[in-house]
Amino acid sequence: MSPSPGKVNLVNLERVHKAYGERRLLDDVSLGVSAGDRVGVVGRNGGGKTTLLRVLTKVEPADSGRVTHTRDLHVGYLPQRDAFADDETVRSVVLGALADHEWAADTRTREVVHELLAGLDLDREVGGLSGGERRRTGLARQLLGDQDLLVLDEPTNHLDVEVVDWLARHLVARGSSGQALVVVTHDRWFLDAVCTNTWEVHDGRVDAYEGGYAAYVLAKAERDRQARASEARRRNLMRKELAWLRGGPPARTSKPQFRVDAANALIADEPAPRDRLELQRFATSRLGKDVVDLEDVTISRGGRALLDRATLRLGPGDRIGLVGVNGAGKTTVLRLLAGETSLDAGRRKEGRTVNLAHLHQHVDQLPTQESVLASVESIRRVTKLPGGAELTATSMLERFGFTGDRLMARIGDLSGGERRRLQMLRLLMDEPNVLLLDEPTNDLDIETLTMLEDFLDGWPGTLVAVSHDRYFLERVCDEVWALLGDGTMRMLPRGVEEYLEHRRRRDSVASSGADGDASGERRTTNAAQERQARKDVARIERRLAKLTETEAGLHAEMAENATDHSALAALDERLRAVVAEKESLEEEWLVAAEVAEG
Numbered sequence: 156m157s158p159s160p161g162k163v164n165l166v167n168l169e170r171v172h173k174a175y176g177e178r179r180l181l182d183d184v185s186l187g188v189s190a191g192d193r194v195g196v197v198g199r200n201g202g203g204k205t206t207l208l209r210v211l212t213k214v215e216p217a218d219s220g221r222v223t224h225t226r227d228l229h230v231g232y233l234p235q236r237d238a239f240a241d242d243e244t245v246r247s248v249v250l251g252a253l254a255d256h257e258w259a260a261d262t263r264t265r266e267v268v269h270e271l272l273a274g275l276d277l278d279r280e281v282g283g284l285s286g287g288e289r290r291r292t293g294l295a296r297q298l299l300g301d302q303d304l305l306v307l308d309e310p311t312n313h314l315d316v317e318v319v320d321w322l323a324r325h326l327v328a329r330g331s332s333g334q335a336l337v338v339v340t341h342d343r344w345f346l347d348a349v350c351t352n353t354w355e356v357h358d359g360r361v362d363a364y365e366g367g368y369a370a371y372v373l374a375k376a377e378r379d380r381q382a383r384a385s386e387a388r389r390r391n392l393m394r395k396e397l398a399w400l401r402g403g404p405p406a407r408t409s410k411p412q413f414r415v416d417a418a419n420a421l422i423a424d425e426p427a428p429r430d431r432l433e434l435q436r437f438a439t440s441r442l443g444k445d446v447v448d449l450e451d452v453t454i455s456r457g458g459r460a461l462l463d464r465a466t467l468r469l470g471p472g473d474r475i476g477l478v479g480v481n482g483a484g485k486t487t488v489l490r491l492l493a494g495e496t497s498l499d500a501g502r503r504k505e506g507r508t509v510n511l512a513h514l515h516q517h518v519d520q521l522p523t524q525e526s527v528l529a530s531v532e533s534i535r536r537v538t539k540l541p542g543g544a545e546l547t548a549t550s551m552l553e554r555f556g557f558t559g560d561r562l563m564a565r566i567g568d569l570s571g572g573e574r575r576r577l578q579m580l581r582l583l584m585d586e587p588n589v590l591l592l593d594e595p596t597n598d599l600d601i602e603t604l605t606m607l608e609d610f611l612d613g614w615p616g617t618l619v620a621v622s623h624d625r626y627f628l629e630r631v632c633d634e635v636w637a638l639l640g641d642g643t644m645r646m647l648p649r650g651v652e653e654y655l656e657h658r659r660r661r662d663s664v665a666s667s668g669a670d671g672d673a674s675g676e677r678r679t680t681n682a683a684q685e686r687q688a689r690k691d692v693a694r695i696e697r698r699l700a701k702l703t704e705t706e707a708g709l710h711a712e713m714a715e716n717a718t719d720h721s722a723l724a725a726l727d728e729r730l731r732a733v734v735a736e737k738e739s740l741e742e743e744w745l746v747a748a749e750v751a752e753g
Contacts, residue, residue, distance in 0.1 A: 162189035165228055165304050165335055166211060171220035173203075173210055180206045181217070182359030188304060188337060193330045195350035195367060196339040200572045200600045203356045204339045205235065205308055211337065212306050231302035235309055237293045241282025245275060249295045264299055270321050271295040287313030287481075298325070305329070307338045311345055315481050315623050320655050323348040341601050343368040343626035368601075368626075369400050392605050395612070399630055445506030446471060446589060446617050447492050452501035453642075454487060461487050463642030464501065466693075468700070469589070474618045476628035478654050479638035485621040486516060488638065489591045492619060512587035516594045518574050523567035527557055527577060530566060535584045548584065554610065555580050556603055572598040579607065588616040596624040625651050643689075646696055648744065691747040695740050702737050709733065 166188040173181040180203030188194060188211075196204050209215040212232045213222060224230070239248055249272070250258050258264045268277075271291045281289060290313045297305060305326075311319050319342065326336055326349050340346060346353065346368035353364045353371040364371045376397055446469040454462050461484030469475070469492070477485045490496040493513040494503060505511075522530050531548040539545055546554070552562055555576050569577065575598045582590070596604055604627065611618065611631050622628050628635065628651060635650040637657070647653040709730045716722040 162191060163225070164189050165225050167221075167223045168211065168217075169221045169223070171210060171217045171222060173206055173215070173218050175206075179359045181210065181361070184220070184359075184361050186354070186361055186363065188335050190303070190333045190335055191330055192352060193326065193336040193350045194338070194352045194354055195346040195371075196337065196354045196356060197341075197346070197368075197371070197601050198356035199602050200570060200598075202600075203359070207354075207356055207361065208232070208306050208308055208337065208339060209234075225303075228304060229300075229302045231297040231300045231305045233293055233297045233305075233307045233310060237289055239281045239289070239293070241280060243281045244278050245272065245281065245284070245292050246277040248281060248292055249299065250277070266325075267295050267298050270318055270325075271298075294322075302334065304335045304337070307336070307340075309339055309341075311340055311342045311623070316478050316625055316651060317480060317655060317658050319345055319623060319625065320348075341596070341599065341604065342624055343601060343604075344624070344629075346371075347626075372396055372400060392609055395609060396605055444471065445504070446473070446509060447506070447511070448504040449488075449491055450502050450504065452491065452503070453499045454484075454491065454496075455499055456484070456487065460642040461638070462491075462644065465642065465644045467492075467636070467644060469617050469619065470700075470704075471617060472615065474631060474633040475620070476632035476635045476651075477619065477621045477638065478628070478635060478651060480640060480658075483638040483640050485638055486593055488644070489513065489593050489619065489621060493591055509589050510585070510587045511589040511591065512582040512585060513591040514579060514582055514593060514595055516597070518571070518578055521566050521574060521577065521581075523565070525566055526563045527552065527566060527569070528562045530577070531581060531584055534581055535586070538584050538586055551580060551584065555606060570598075572600060572603065575599060576603060576607075583610070583614075590614070590616055590618050592618070592620040592622070594622055595620060596622055596627050645692065646699075688747045692744060695744045695747065699737060699740055699744070702733055702740070706730065706733050706737070 164187055168184055168186050171181050171184045172179070184207075196207065198204050206215070210217050210222060212230050213224070214232065214234075216222075249268070250264070253264075258268070272295055275284075275288060275291075281292065284292065294307070294310055297307070310322065314322065323345055326338075330336055330349075330351075336349070338349070348367070350367040351365075353367060355362045355364065355371070355375070364374045366374075448466075448468045450466050450468075451464045452462050452466070453460065453464055467488070477488060479485050487496065490513075491498065491503060493511060494505065495513070525533075528548060531552060536548050537545050538548075538551060549562065552558075557573075557576070561573070566574070566577065575595075579595065595607065599607065604624075608627070608630050618631070620628065620632060635647045635654065636644055637647055637654045638644050639657070647657075709726055713723060713726050713730070716726065
């Protein structure tokens with residue numbers, strides 16, 4: 156990749172080789188980074204992404220070839236593991252010797268501290284921090300530096316959706332002033348929001364693409380189409396991913412035009428990633444009408460009400476994503492749905508046919524001495540798929556990326572990402588019809604995420620997922636519910652983007668209040684109005700749920716009467732009325748929700 160025309164070249168790699176033992180990670184790699192470039196680095200775990208960053212920053216020397224930096228280049232590097240001394244404080248790591256009045260007077264410093272270190276005692280020693288807190292401390296330190304090139308290895312790990320959104324906007328603003336960025340991340344939304352170029356590291360090579368993740372998928376699919384060299388499975392996954400990007404959420408408005416016509420020709424006959432109606436039929440036949448209900452639930456932790464008389468009803472085939480700031484209670488909701496924790500008030504109701512599986516945030520204890528294949532066959536040798544098809548344990552493992560010698564590998568020798576994949580697969584082999592996923596994307600590379608999403612596309616059950624990976628939520632879930640930190644849980648018709656807008660409004664109001672300038676909206680909305688608005692929100696949500704069921708039923712009837720034109724006309728008229736009522740109610744919901752927030 157040659158320097159961009161008209162830009163100052165900062166770093167060049169020329170015919171670089173790097174190997175560890177017999178394993179060659181970089182083989183004759185040549186590329187460059189110019190001022191203002193924002194490069195996303197993708198590839199399989201263990202494929203050489205971190206090695207590329209370490210060679211690029213001269214943290215490690217290349218075995219051969221040349222790495223050159225422009226004179227007086229200032230480089231900031233965030234590794235996956237920091238080297239802070241345990242007795243250092245957060246303050247000394249991030250702010251150095253600056254006094255409170257000095258750093259608080261600087262807008263950029265104040266913003267970084269507020270976003271990344273909120274709730275963290277600046278005088279706390281680093282040795283007592285959690286992994287996520289250490290990560291945010293290291294990121295804050297790099298963002299406050301004055302670098303020409305910022306190199307970040309997995310910066311979005313341990314960040315919630317809200318902070319990832321802020322970080323994306325922050326890095327784009329810095330890039331517009333000339334700072335270059337090279338970032339390794341598996342967060343595909345982040346890649347799209349931030350990056351102007353994408354490097355794919357594989358088989359010792361680095362392939363360069365223009366644009367973020369969506370452009371990378373389009374260009375890669377076009378290259379595959381021309382070369383006709385990709386194996387069938389990976390090509391099918393790429394086609395499905397393209398179909399998703401083409402018809403994705405409304406918020407994804409900046410799809411690149413890079414070779415769009417050629418890529419669209421490739422997927423002209425590609426159906427939607429999943430047939431929601433068909434999956435709902437399967438789910439209903441397996442689950443019946445009753446799945447899991449939480450009714451008027453109250454639960455507190457540490458003297459704070461995480462949920463206050465909240466209600467959530469899961470239906471057959473529902474696919475729900477849960478969002479909220481860290482500590483809002485998302486994991487607690489999953490544990491309540493699973494029946495793993497007791498309620499302070501309210502009740503949990505579970506259908507008789509429910510077979511529930513819960514993927515916890517941390518990798519559960521696995522039989523480390525067993526082989527991968529034996530650990531799966533001990534649960535089930537053959538599993539049934541929708542439509543009656545069957546897959547052996549070996550076939551399922553291959554579908555999840557365990558091929559060749561990895562089938563017989565000892566679990567204790569697996570990487571963190573491989574263990575996460577195996578943990579998920581062992582749950583699925585038990586043929587659950589309700590799946591609760593707590594941060595399922597942790598430690599998974601993009602290729603593995605695509606495999607997981609492909610499997611879930613055809614999985615006919617009820618799904619609830621907690622994830623900071625916005626792309627995964629938008630890709631897999633049909634509804635997004637938010638825990639707003641005040642004991643309430645609310646469905647958001649416009650998904651994650653609506654949640655972020657809500658949080659920005661709340662922050663703006665809080666900031667105005669701190670300056671002694673309460674917003675006009677708060678002055679005019681009294682407590683009685685807010686209570687009525689909350690009742691209206693609940694009423695509208697119940698009606699929307701019923702209309703959604705009616706809409707699905709009408710679609711089913713239309714499919715059954717495909718050749719009866721008079722019946723189709725009557726059903727279409729009913730369907731139009733239902734859709735119109737839903738649209739009207741959604742507008743009413745938005746107005747009521749604004750008032751309910753006060």
